[in-house]
Amino acid sequence: MDKYDRIKKVCDENSKLTAKLVDKFLIYHAAAHDNLEKVMQRDFARYSRAAAMLPASWDSMAKAQYLAHRVFREDGLIRKFLYHSALKKLTSDEMKFLEFQADNPWRFSFSTITANPAGDFYLMEDVFRGNDFLLYSPAVTETLKTQRVALWLTLVSFNGSCWQTYGPVNPFNGFEPDDIYFFATEVNADIDNELDLIAEVEANPVPFMLLITGSTLPILISKNYRILRVMAEYDIPNLDTRNLAGQFKSAYSHGVYRLTLKRWGTHPHFAEAWYDENKNTLLLTAMTDRGFAELIKVLAEYGLELDAEPDVRVNQTMLKVASDILGREIDLPDYSHLFQKDISAEKQQELDNLNMLLNLAIPDINAGKEPDYRSIAAKTGMDPESVKDILQQVTEHINKLKGPAKR
Numbered sequence: 001m002d003k004y005d006r007i008k009k010v011c012d013e014n015s016k017l018t019a020k021l022v023d024k025f026l027i028y029h030a031a032a033h034d035n036l037e038k039v040m041q042r043d044f045a046r047y048s049r050a051a052a053m054l055p056a057s058w059d060s061m062a063k064a065q066y067l068a069h070r071v072f073r074e075d076g077l078i079r080k081f082l083y084h085s086a087l088k089k090l091t092s093d094e095m096k097f098l099e100f101q102a103d104n105p106w107r108f109s110f111s112t113i114t115a116n117p118a119g120d121f122y123l124m125e126d127v128f129r130g131n132d133f134l135l136y137s138p139a140v141t142e143t144l145k146t147q148r149v150a151l152w153l154t155l156v157s158f159n160g161s162c163w164q165t166y167g168p169v170n171p172f173n174g175f176e177p178d179d180i181y182f183f184a185t186e187v188n189a190d191i192d193n194e195l196d197l198i199a200e201v202e203a204n205p206v207p208f209m210l211l212i213t214g215s216t217l218p219i220l221i222s223k224n225y226r227i228l229r230v231m232a233e234y235d236i237p238n239l240d241t242r243n244l245a246g247q248f249k250s251a252y253s254h255g256v257y258r259l260t261l262k263r264w265g266t267h268p269h270f271a272e273a274w275y276d277e278n279k280n281t282l283l284l285t286a287m288t289d290r291g292f293a294e295l296i297k298v299l300a301e302y303g304l305e306l307d308a309e310p311d312v313r314v315n316q317t318m319l320k321v322a323s324d325i326l327g328r329e330i331d332l333p334d335y336s337h338l339f340q341k342d343i344s345a346e347k348q349q350e351l352d353n354l355n356m357l358l359n360l361a362i363p364d365i366n367a368g369k370e371p372d373y374r375s376i377a378a379k380t381g382m383d384p385e386s387v388k389d390i391l392q393q394v395t396e397h398i399n400k401l402k403g404p405a406k407r
Contacts, residue, residue, distance in 0.1 A: 004117065004118035004119075004121055006161075007121070007134075007136065007161045007162055008120075008136065010159055010160060010161045010162075011136045011159060011161075011162065011164055014097075014157075014159040014164060015164070017093075017094060017097045018157075018164075018166065020094075021090075021094060021097065021098065022068055022071075022166075023064070025086075026068070026071055026078075026081065027064050027067040027068055027071070029081065029084075029086065030067050030070060030071045030077055030081075031067055033077065033080075034077065036067070036070060036077075040063060040066055040067065040070075043066070043204070043206045044059070044062075044063065044066075044206055046206070047206055047207055047210050047325055047326075047327075049324070049327055050210045050213055050324050050325040050327075051210060053213050053324070054210075054212065054213060058168065058212070061167055061168050062167070062168060062206075062209055064167060065155050065166060065167025065168060065209070066205065066206065066209075068106065068155070068166055068167065069106055069108070069155055069205060072101050072102075072105060072106035072157065073105050073106055073107065073202055074105040074107075074202065075105075076102075076105065076106075078098065078101060078102045079102055081098075082095075082098060082099065082102060100160065101157065104157070104158040106155060106156065106157045106166065107155070107156060107202065108153065108154070108155050108156075108201050108202065108205055108208065109124070109126045109129070109133075109152075109153070109154055109155075109156050110126065110127050110128055110151060110152070110153050110177065110180055110201075111124040111125055111126045111127060111133075111135075111151070111152050111154070112124065112125050112127060112150070112151055112152070113140075113149075113152075114132065117134075119141070120136055120137060120138045120140070120141050121134060121135070121136055121162070122134075122135045122136075122137065122140055123135075124152070124163075127151070127177045127180075128177070128180075128194045128197055128198055129194075129198065133156070133162075133163050134161075134162040134163065135154075135156065135162065135163045135164070135165070136162050136163070136164050137154070137164065137165045137169065139165055139169040140152070140154075140165070140169055143169060143171050147171055147173060147216065148173060149171040149172065149173060150172055150173060150174065150175065150176065150219075151171075151172040151175050151176065151177070151180070152169065152170065152171055152172070153170035153172070153208060153209070153211065153212075154169050154170065155167050168209070168212065170209065170211065170212045170215065171215055172211065172214070172215055173215065173216050173217065173218055173219075174214070174217045174218045174219040174220075174315060174317050175211070175214065175217075175315065175317075175318060176315065178313045178314060178315075179314055179315050179318040180197070180208075180211075181194070181197060182312060182313075182314040182318060182322070183207075183208075183211065183318060183321075183322050183325075184196075184197045184200055184201070184208075186322050186326060186330060187200060187204065187207050187208075187326070188200050188204075207325055207326070210325045211321065211325070213321060213324060213325065214317060214318070214320075214321035216362075217317040217321065217358075217362065218317075218358075218361075219315060219317070220315070220316050220317065220354065220358055221390060222267070222268040222354060222390055223267075223268050225268050225269070225288040225289075225290060225291075226288065226289065226315070227268060227287055227288065227315075227316050227354065228286075228287060228288060228289065228313060228314060228315055228316065229285075229287065229312060229313075229314050229316065229319065229332060230285070230286045230287070230288070230289060230291070230292040230310045230312065230313050231283060231284060231285045231286070231292075231310055231311060231312045231332065231333060232283075232284050232292075232306070232307065232309070232310045232311045232312070233281055233282070233283045233284075233311060233333060234281065234282045234283075234284075234306055234307075235280060235281055236275075236280060236281070236282045236304070237280045238280070239275050239277075239280075239282060241257045241259060241275055243302055244259055244273075244299075244302060247261065247262055247298050247301075247302075248260060248261055248262065248273070248298075249262060249265065251339055253338040253339050254338050255276065255277050255278045256274055256275065256276050256277070256335050256338055257273075257274065257275040257277070258272060258273075258274055258335065258338075258339050259272060259273040259274070259275065260272050261273070261291075261294060261295055261298060264286075264290075264291050264294045264295070267350045268287060268288055268291075268350075269286055269287060269288045269290060269291030269294070270285070270286060270287045270288075270291060271284075271285075271286040271288075271291035271292065271294055271295050272284075272285050272286070272295075273285075273295060273299070274335045276335070282304075282306075283333050283335070284296070284299075284306075284310075285333075289313075292310055293308070296308045312332065316355075316358075317358070353380045353381065353382050354390075356379065356380045357376055357380055357382065357387060357390065360375075360376045360379060360380070361376060361391060371391055373387045373388040373391055374387075376391075
């Protein structure tokens with residue numbers, strides 16, 4: 001018997017104990033204590049609009065996962081339950097199982113697959129904690145039969161040999177760690193680093209669980225560039241924008257200079273700088289990584305040494321999903337309303353067409369079918385070959401993220 005066969009036996013035994021002690025007893029016991037069921041219903045009701053997008057079966061599975069996490073997370077209810085009279089009938093092995101879980105807290109993990117050493121076994125990297133762990137999950141294997149997954153959200157527990165998933169496994173085709181960090185800061189504006197993010201997910205997992213509503217949304221790509229919102233703001237007193245005339249096209253309105261980077265200021269990059277002379281701030285915005293990098297590069301040529309790390313880097317799809325989950329518009333720094341007459345009709349049409357293309361393609365992508373690029377082209381007014389090229393690039397990029405699906 002090889003190493004993974006031995007570990008699988010441990011996993012199977014762990015799954016049996018979990019089904020008996022957690023699924024059939026502890027989550028119901030937990031719901032009845034410490035007002036937890038009321039707290040749970042409140043936490044889910046807060047995001048009911050987004051939850052309504054999901055199948056009815058999701059609600060019960062997600063709530064079971066929520067309760068199990070409350071029992072077994074760091075400082076969870078399991079410590080209190082270990083001494084409850086209801087556990088007196090358990091066998092010695094069953095009590096040892098619960099005591100072990102109490103000593104090894106369950107946790108939510110945003111992670112990526114780095115290796116698939118054996119059937120249903122995956123070496124995972126937790127993208128925010130920075131550690132690797134061995135995961136046993138037939139659910140991951142099933143998901144990979146039909147999806148190319150860039151990032152996972154799972155509730156995992158340790159069995160002494162490896163980690164196992166509990167409850168829904170959440171795959172994301174088009175979200176990256178930057179997207180999750182951005183979403184977390186929208187959930188809680190006080191988040192300032194990855195440790196804060198981890199603490200927020202552990203304390204308030206429901207909005208992160210609801211990211212499943214964007215599970216199959218692809219990364220949007222045009223002309224081989226990923227379409228993003230990339231921006232950063234800098235304090236720069238008394239910037240003389242006249243010095244930038246050689247590389248930027250300038251416009252002025254209400255105390256703000258709009259500086260469009262020549263060559264990189266059009267589709268798909270839309271690289272622009274906005275100088276607010278009242279606040280003495282310079283805002284850089286672009287819709288591609290390359291566009292933002294070119295802004296940093298060109299401004300350095302004029303003596304402005306700016307931090308090349310953006311304040312915000314988020315995929316367009318996350319902006320929509322975050323808005324749907326949180327029930328509000330996502331408020332990003334924006335001066336464009338001051339220059340409505342200066343915004344080209346071509347730029348606006350390009351943006352509208354890309355958004356419409358994505359919305360039209362999503363139903364087929366969700367159903368595992370190839371989108372009809374001719375039909376999408378007719379509805380958006382875009383060139384059919386351009387639409388076909390964009391859709392092919394989306395698929396190719398997702399494939400590059402994770403490689404061939406693991407079986």
